[in-house]
Amino acid sequence: MTAxxxxxxxxxxxxxxxxxxxxxxxxxxxxxxxDIECFGEFFKQVAAGEGTRCLTCGLVM
Structure with a gap:
């Protein structure tokens, strides 16, 4: 996404x-x-670090 x-x-x-x-x-x-603390508020590492989940919409990237 570009903005x-x-x-x-x-x-x-x-x-x-x-x-x-x-x-x-x-x-x-x-x-x-x-900042790692900012990341932790809105994203979470999943699948042993293989993916990242957005805690706002649930999308796994």
Whole structure:
């Protein structure tokens, strides 16, 4: 999913000014920064780390 920058981390609200600062993004629009705590609020590792589940929409990536 591509969107114009700047964007904001859904968890902490930090401004994300470039693609490299996006930690994880889901098709449903959830974007978090690279902070591990922000990742944990909206995403979860599943299948022994083989996939990532979005806790907002349930999509496994």
């Amino acid at each position: 114009a920058f700047p964007r904001r981390c859904r968890a902490c609200g930090r401004e994300i000014r470039e693609a490299a600062a996006v930690g994880w993004e889901c098709e449903c629009g959830v974007v978090v920064c690279t």
